[in-house]
Amino acid sequence: MYEYDGVFASQAEVDANKIDYSDITGQIRPGDMKFKDINGDGKITGDDQVRMDKTNSPSFTTGFNLNLDYKGFDFSVLFQGAFGGLQYIGLTESGDIGNFTKWSYDHQWTVDNQSSTDPRLANRNNTYYADMAVAGNNTYWLRSNNYVRLKNMELGYTLPADLLTKAGISRLRFFVNALNLITWDKIKIWDPESTSTNGQYYPQAKIINFGLSVQF
Amino acid sequence: MKKLFKYILPFVMAGGLLSIASCNKDFLNQQPLDAVPADQVWKDPALASAFVTEIYNGLGNGGFDEQMLASLSDEAVFTHTGRNINTINEGSLSPTSLGWVSGTYAYASMYQRIRACNLAIENLGSPTTAITDAATNATLRGQAYFLRAYYYHQLVRYYGGVPLITKDYALNDSFAIARSSFEDCVDFIVKDCDSAALLLEDKTMSPGQASYIAALALKSRILLYAASDLHVAANLEALSDFDDNDPNFKIDQLAYTSGSQKERWEKAKAAALEVVNKGGGGYKLNLTKPVSAAEGTANYISIAMGGGSKAAGVDAAAASELLFARYFVAAKDEGGEYIGKYNGPNGYHNWSGNTPIGLLVDDYEMADGSKFDWSIAKEKEHPYDNRDPRLYATILYDGASWKPRSKISGDVDPANEIQTGSYDLLNNKGEKITQSGLDTRSSSIEDWNGSRTGYYMRKFIDPDPNVIDANDKQFIPWPFFRYSEAVLNYIECCLETGDEATATLWLDRIRYRAGMPKVTATGVDLMNEYRNERRIELAYEEHRYHDCRRWMIAPSTLGRKLTFIKITGKFKSGKTMSAPYHHDENIYDYTYTPYTDNGHENRTWVNKMYFRPFSRDEVNKNQLLGQNPGYSD
Structure with missing residues (x-):
């Protein structure tokens, strides 16, 4: 894959460019992406691609489970985390047929915001650096999908049995639990557990339940 | 607990013994249930036939993919970006960065199929073959020869000479093999065509299968290409920016370095004449005067439908034009059945993929045989009146009648006409507004799919009103080879060999069928007339891209900037119309303004484009594969 090397922020930068991009694009415009000329031949070609050992599968996944009981109270929590993967982000087929992500909107080269780090957006990835058949296969779109997530948490209270026997109830427990309550991640755009490159993924819900369980 | 063990243990042990006793090697050595071993295939005629039939998959959908070759030529432009x-x-x-390469000619796909052909030819041709029934063997072998020739012809017309592989490659074989010369490739294809023709001559084949006449048609095409200017080494050497530093490349891989071009034209002429004589006469090619304009349009629609449409007025007999075609059946769901959806107007909930550009529309002559000209006021005011009748069968333009429009978005167009302009209109409050047509990129219906050019392809879309293109399949066959192509090949060879009388005779026949008058031109003008005739008659049939290159006129054809049309309809003084809009020249003054657009595609021509590049991966795999000029430096 090609190595991202910033963005041509202005026409002046384009004019000053000495590297030949003609193998991947007919014309460089401000806002286009720069790549590293790995083999140093003054041209960006397929030979400037490097091997990427990471995939979108994490190399390390972990979990942490904790249960606490104290008198009538019980508390349990599960943290889950994954590390060491890289995920393509941002190659949504947006433009004519759909919207860009807010993240793309906030991180783009425009005439008013001549970014040297984020490239120009184009309708349906119609640029050499967003098109997978040309050089969309580059490190800019890769983000770490490391995350730690508070996957579920439950807090309960069971009433003392002696209070209940008169009412003919053997056990009464109040509880509140939550799924996917908090996530610490680096992707920020969508669910770090998703392996979709374009965000077409059914999102996981954040759920909070309040409950009461009664046994007679 | 102890008791339990006491009873169970003997059973467990007995079971263990039993399974040891029943264990023999056979059950580890199963035949797969979903595949047939290679050695079985060539012992059973049915399996061998299935093997050969599978090779046809290399044809894909013919030219009926969502992206058509027309969009790589001055016929059309593809609407959607990022392809x-x-x-x-x-x-x-x-x-x-190869750009879009269809699987119907991609290097690796073709060799995969060629390998299958080689396997079939080797096994069926072996003296010890188990397929001993002579007719069966010949039918299968003939098809394999035809398909091998076809796949090589695909490679040769996109890449030039390629490595000629005639044996089935095994894993341990060396993959380093140099390209054969262009001449050797052509000879090889011709030889395979001859073999196929010989084997299939008296055989009855099903529609869609290779046949005697298909083999002759392929031979005619490859010889026509071989005789063309592009394949004369001196012509290529004269091109600018056509250098090659690859030591494995030699000019004879693209062109003849010796021999006489005149002789090649004579060979091509003989091959074309053979198809003309034996191809069944085509459809209505025996006329002596032009049919009416309406009939000309109907004839052309019937030919394009190839017997696959049930629409009123479409003559199924026109299927006689097809010498080799890709058919579609209801039982299979294939891309080629959705050409209407891929290319129809957005106002009909279609995708308007390969839209005709102004350059094509302008090349349709006036019905009287004169050139259409924007600078003639009368023609500019009514650009779609009195044109070559084939225009109306090939292109949907502003105001053209088309199928019933879907009512999903309301009864927005009871007239069922194509709307690619913007028009004055009274809204429901009686106020004058400017409304964009339903089939534009400012339409109220799926505007992102609107045509950029102001035109839509009609030619291969089934006009049957019962076929709702956005949902339904159509069964229009793709014409790989049709009789008229062979006739046009013959005309070209006649012109190149100085026989204008025969050329004119056949040119007129093609024109009479379309309702066009006879040609009067001679000399260079006649050649230009022929070239335009071929462009119009074979539009959207994957010829133009190749023809412009082999004639070496690409810079002034394929390399031209795109032209689109802008149409406005203003109320005549004192006249108004309330929504819904329909085309009405009594109420509207229409203005047609052609313009050039570089924003969507900034077309250009550089000489390296005469041949496609081999991908970097293929050059890395085969160290002897010489890259085409302009791609290695």
Whole structure:
């Protein structure tokens, strides 16, 4: 894959460019992406691609489970985390047929915001650096999908049995639990557990339940 | 607990013994249930036939993919961005970035199929073959020869000479093999065509299968290409920016370095004449005067439908034009059945993929045989009146009648006409507004799919009103070879060999069928007339891209900037119309303004585009594969 090397922020930068991009694009415009000329031949070609050992599968996944009981109270929590993967982000087929992500909107080269780090957006990835058949296969779109997530948490209270026997109830427990309550991640755009490159993924819900369980 | 063990243990042990006793090697050595071993295939005629039939899959959907070759030529432009079509049309294709390459001619796909052909030919032709029934063997072998010739012809017309592989490659074989010369490739294809023709001559084949006449048609085409200017070494050497530093490349891989071009034209002429004589006469090619304009349009629609449409007025007998075609059946769901959806107007909930450009529409002559000209006021005011009747069968333009429009978005167009302009209109409050047509990129219906050019392809879309293109399949066959192509080949060879009388005779026959008058031109003008006739008659049939290159007129054809049409309808004084809009020249003054657009695709021509590049991966795999000129430096 090609190595991202910033963005041509202005026409002046384009004019000053000495590297030949003609193998991947007919014309460089401000806002286009720069790549590293790995083999140093003054041209960006397929030979400037490097091997990427990471995939979108994490190399390390972990979990942490904790249960606490104290008198009538019980508390349990599960943290889950994954590390060491890289995920393509941002190659949504947006433009004519759909919207860009807010993240793309906030991180783009425009005439008013001549970014040297984020490239120009184009309708349906119609640029050499967003098109997978040309050089969309580059490190800019890769983000770490490391995350730690508070996957579920439950807090309960069971009433003392002696209070209940008169009412003919053997056990009464109040509880509140939550799924996917908090996530610490680096992707920020969508669910770090998703392996979709374009965000077409059914999102996981954040759920909070309040409950009461009664046994007679 | 102890008791339990006591009873169970003997059973467990007995079971263990039993399974040891029943264990023999056979059950580890199963035949797969979903595949047939290679050695079985060539012992059973049915399996051998299935093997050969599978090779046809290399034909894909014929030319009926969502992206058509027309969009790599001055026939059409593809509407949607991000498909790597502009990579080619803007001249930025390279070994790293090939642009869009259809599987119907991609290097690796073709060799995969060629290998299958080689296997079939080797096994069926072996003296010890188990397929001993002579007719069965010949039928299968004939098809394999035809398909091998076809796949090589695909490679040769996109890449030039390629490595000629005639044996089935095994894993341990060396993959380093040099390209054969262009001449050797052509000879090889011709030889395979001859073999196929010989084997299939008296055989009855099903529609869609290779046949005697298909083999002759393929031979005619490859010989026509071989005789063309592009394949004369001196012509290529004269091109600018056509250098090659690859030591494995030699000019004879693209062109003849010796021999006489005149002789090649004579050979091509003989091959074309053979198809003309034996191809069944085509459809209505025996006329002596032009049919009416309406009939001309109907004839052309019938030919395009190839017997696959149930629409009123479409003559199924026109299927006689097809010498080799790709058919579609209801039982299979294939892309080629959705050409209407891929290309129809957005106002009909279709995708308007390969839209005709102004350059094509302008090349349709006036019905009287004169050139259409924007600078003639009368023609500019009514550009779609009195044109070649084939225009109306090939292109949907503003105001053209078309199928019933879907009512999903309301009864917005009771007239069922194509709307690619913007028009004055009274809204429901009686106020005058400017409304964009339903089939534009400002339409109220799926505007992102609107045509950029102001036109839509009609030619291969089934006009049957019962076929709702956005949902339904159509069964229009793709014409790989049709009789008229062979006739046009013959005309070209006659012109190249100085026989204008015969050329004119056949040119007139093709024109009479379309309702066009006879040609009067001679000399260079006649050649230009022929070239335009071929462009119009074979529009959207994957010829133009090749024809412009082999005639070496690509810079002034394929390399031209795109032209679109802008149409406005203003109320005549004192006249108004309330929504819904329909086309009405009594109420509206229409203005037609052609314009050039570089924004969507900035087309250009660089000489390296005469041949496609081999991908970097293929060059790495085969160290002897010489890259085409302009792609290695």
